[in-house]
Amino acid sequence: xxxxxxxxxxxxxxxxxxxxxxxxxxxxxxxxxxxxxxxxxxxxxxxxxxxxxxxxxxxxxxxxxxxxxxxxxxxxxxxxxxxxxxxxxxxxxxxxxxxxxxxxxxxxxxxxxxxxxxxxxxxxxxxxxxxxxxxxxxxxxxxxxxxxxxxxxxxxxxxxxxxxxxxxxxxxxxxxxxxxxxxxxxxxxxxxxxxxxxxxxxxxxxxxxxxxxxxxxxxxxxxxxxxxxxxxxxxxxxxxxxxxxxxxxxxxxxxxxxxxxxxxxxxxxxxxxxxxxxxxxxxxxxxxxxxxxxxxxxxxxxxxxxxx
Numbered sequence: 001x002x003x004x005x006x007x008x009x010x011x012x013x014x015x016x017x018x019x020x021x022x023x024x025x026x027x028x029x030x031x032x033x034x035x036x037x038x039x040x041x042x043x044x045x046x047x048x049x050x051x052x053x054x055x056x057x058x059x060x061x062x063x064x065x066x067x068x069x070x071x072x073x074x075x076x077x078x079x080x081x082x083x084x085x086x087x088x089x090x091x092x093x094x095x096x097x098x099x100x101x102x103x104x105x106x107x108x109x110x111x112x113x114x115x116x117x118x119x120x121x122x123x124x125x126x127x128x129x130x131x132x133x134x135x136x137x138x139x140x141x142x143x144x145x146x147x148x149x150x151x152x153x154x155x156x157x158x159x160x161x162x163x164x165x166x167x168x169x170x171x172x173x174x175x176x177x178x179x180x181x182x183x184x185x186x187x188x189x190x191x192x193x194x195x196x197x198x199x200x201x202x203x204x205x206x207x208x209x210x211x212x213x214x215x216x217x218x219x220x221x222x223x224x225x226x227x228x229x230x231x232x233x234x235x236x237x238x239x240x241x242x243x244x245x246x247x248x249x250x251x252x253x254x255x256x257x258x259x260x261x262x263x264x265x266x267x268x269x270x271x272x273x274x275x276x277x278x279x280x281x282x283x284x285x286x287x288x289x290x291x292x293x294x295x296x297x298x299x300x301x302x303x304x305x306x307x308x
Contacts, residue, residue, distance in 0.1 A: 038286075038287055038290070039287050039290035039291045039293075039294055040290060040294070041290055041293070042290075042293045042294065042297055044080075044081060044082050045077065045306070046293075046297045046300075047293075048077070048080050048307060049297065049300045049301070049304060049306055049307070050169060050293070050296045050297050050300045052071070052073070052300070052304045052307060053169060053296075053299070053300035053303040053304045054165045054166065054169060054300075055071045055072060056071060056303055056304050057161075057164070057165035057168050057169070057303065058134075058161045058162055058164075058165040059071055061133075061160075061161035061164050061165060062133060062134065062161050065133040065161070067129075067130050067133055067134075068118055069115060069118075069134075069161075070114045070115060070118075072109070073307065074105070074106070074109040075102065075105065075106060075109075075307075076307065076308060077306065077307040077308055078092070078095075078096075079096075079099075079102045079105070080307065081099075083098055083099045085221055085222065085267070086221060086258050086263050086264040086267050087221065087251070087254060087255050087258065088255050088258035088259045088263070088264045089255055090252060090255045090256055090259065092255075093248065093251035093252045093254065093255040094248060094252055095248075096248075096251075097228070097244060097247035097248040097250075097251040098225050098228060098247055098250075098251045100228070100229075100232060100243075100244065100247050101244060119131075132159075132160060133160050133161060134160050134161055134162060135157050135158075135159050135160045135161075135162045135163070136157055136158065136159015136160040136162075136163065137159070137160070139159070140157040140158055140159030140160065140163075141157075141158050141159065142155050142156065142157055142158070143155065143156050143158055143174045143177055143178065145177065145178045145181040145182065147181060147182070147185040147188070148182060148185045148186055148188055148189050148282070149185070149188035149189045150188075151185055151188050154181050156177050158173055158174060158177075168299065169295075169296035169299050169300065170292045170293075170295065170296050171292065171295065172292075175288065175292065176289070176292050176296075178285075179285045179286075179288045179289035179292070180289055182282065182285045182289075183282070183285055183286050183289045186275060186278055186282060187271075189278060190271075190274035190275065190277070190278070193274055194270060194271060194274055197270050197274075199266055199269075199270055200266055200267060200270045203261055203262065203263045203266040203267065204219075204220050204263065206261040206263075207220070207221070207257045207258060207261045207263050208220065210256075210257035210260055210261055211224065211253055211254065211257050214253040214256070214257065215253075216249075216250055216253045216254070221254055221258070224250050224251075224254050227250070228246065228247045228250050228251075231243060231246055231247075232244075232247065
């Protein structure tokens with residue numbers, strides 16, 4: 001389990017939404033309410049709508065500057081759902097397994113890269129103008145964030161239409177970027193403790209026993225997914241239907257056992273426990289990040305409809 005639990009909120013790359021930590025935040029059924037009235041984290045559905053709004057605003061800005069920018073709506077709302085370490089939606093698993101085919105679809109959409117193709121079709125001068133219009137180009141200011149726990153630094157260019165879109169949504173793009181990277185990087189400070197947490201470890205062992213009874217002998221959810229990936233690769237494209245059927249069987253058992261053992265509730269509660277212990281150092285960043293996220297969602301509602 002040590003190899004997988006950097007954070008129980010880690011997602012498989014089957015979502016177009018930005019990824020945030022889930023401790024103390026919303027779940028798939030709606031926004032969680034904090035008893036102390038602190039700002040709540042966005043649900044993944046809300047994150048996706050914000051991302052769609054950001055695309056829309058960026059496109060409108062680029063249109064005004066004489067460039068074409070396509071919006072990405074390749075995945076449906078259901079397909080955009082992130083697959084977290086604990087996946088307990090049995091109905092979703094019956095249809096999508098662990099999202100293997102969704103991930104493949106997303107990769108195929110990304111490989112077509114219409115924005116990159118359009119950019120390459122431009123002359124050198126127009127390409128430089130496109131870059132400047134999109135993110136400020138080489139003259140854009142750069143913001144730097146030091147990650148918690150000695151995780152190094154992350155830099156981002158701020159300028160052009162991308163900055164304009166973020167400013168419309170978040171107010172201050174630099175503050176949003178800084179607090180976002182700090183908050184989503186906090187698991188580096190408690191991940192080892194979470195892995196050794198007795199309540200969480202006990203719940204994972206209960207999940208494993210349940211899976212063994214279901215004919216799926218795996219130590220933890222990540223081990224089950226790793227085995228599915230290996231099996232899919234071994235069977236190859238010619239036996240893709242067989243591989244997907246096996247993926248769905250394992251995913252359904254996984255989700256069923258997660259529900260029966262309350263693994264998700266335990267995992268969320270224990271991560272919230274460790275995150276709350278960091279509030280004396282990072283509480284302002286957490287609250288600012290969530291406040292700006294909620295502000296962006298409220299604005300996004302007036303810009304784009306929810307994806308279907």
